[in-house]
Amino acid sequence: MDIHHLKIFFEACREKSFTKAAKKLYISQSAVSIQIKKLETKLDIQLIERNSKNFKLTFAGKELYRMSKDVFDKILRMETEMQRIAYYGKGKISIGATHNIGEPVLPKIMVEFKKKYPEIEFDLYIKNRESLMRHLKEGTVDVALMEEYFIEDKELKIIETEEYPFVVVAGTQIFDYEELKNLKLLKRDTILTNKYLDLFEKIIGFNLEDRIVINGSIETMKNMIKNGIGFAVLPYYSVYEEILRGTLKIVHSFEKWEEKFQIVYIKENSEKEGIEKFVNFVKDYKINGNYSDEKINDLIFKNFE
Structure with missing residues (x-):
């Protein structure tokens, strides 16, 4: 099999167009068609349905495209590694x-x-x-x-x-769940955040409707919490240093770590x-900073109750 023919077939499949593949490869559309036809002749099997108005692969074409993707991914990785070694010398x-x-x-x-x-x-x-x-x-x-x-x-x-566990984190001025009603919930719109937020609302017995959706980073949220703007549900590994320094406070830790x-x-x-x-x-690596479930709960009892 000619790797050049396979590359042209691969690009045509990826672009789903002979015309787009030709532009990408800097060759004519007819050259793309001819080289793919040569590949089909070599393999003695049809790869692209010629009677379809749209670009459509046969079963054999789909399988070859899937396998060729692995081939060219590996080639790209080899090129990247050689460039890295050439640049750094090691x-x-x-x-x-x-x-x-x-x-x-x-x-x-x-x-x-x-x-x-x-x-x-x-x-x-x-x-x-x-x-x-x-x-x-x-x-x-x-x-x-x-x-x-x-x-x-x-x-x-x-x-x-x-x-690792998830925890509910607030500023050091918070001492009771009821006080959370006066703060904004800083919410990251993720599956895990929603999961633990639902659990927390069941535990405290009221809904947390006053929310700010944060599309930025966890660091942004921590700074907002420290400045008294709100509280949040976050993974423990992202806040344990602030907890130990006393700049943030855990108000709840979820029992099940999964x-x-x-x-x-x-x-x-x-x-x-x-x-x-x-x-x-x-x-x-100890993601939780060498702190167990019991030690996290000790921090809650010390700083919150």
Whole structure:
């Protein structure tokens, strides 16, 4: 099979158009059609339905496109790695994380990791989950840390971290649930936030209607809470340092701990220098700052009741 013919077929499938593929590849539309026809002749099978008004793949075409995507993803990862080595003169790992992990906890992880492995160079990327998945496949990111969700991809290895709790956090001036009625609920519109907010409303016996939706970062929310603007439902790992310093207060901790991070990387990269060390380091990292359920509850009783 000619890799050049396969590349043209792949781009035509991705663009769902001979014309768009031709523009992207800087060749004529007729050249795209001819090269794909050569590929079909070589494989002795039809890949694209010629009698369809729209771009439509046959069953064989769909299968070849799926497999060719894996091929060109790997080629792109190889090119990215070679460029990285050419630029730095040696290997370097790239760490990605979603904003909810990247802002409050990744800096702490990297400081400790650098102390243990000073010889390992790294870059950091803070992206949303969809971008991280794309960068993983392209090779821009070697390891990604993200909230737990279902991933079905045979190329990826997924490892879960320890469980972490969610807590309700307010300013130090709050001493009773009733006082929350006079504050704004600072709400991040996520599945987990909604889940624990519903639980909290059942516990306190009233609805929290006065809300501000926060589309920014957890750091923004913490600063608003410190300034008395509101309170929020947040993961404990993002606030435990402020709790210990006494600048924020836990008003409720949910009993059941079940949320986890996912460490995600390409399986074939598991032996790459630095990746195995980083993955094992994060897997054993104490996300909750060495604080157990009992210690969190002690903080609540000390600061809230």
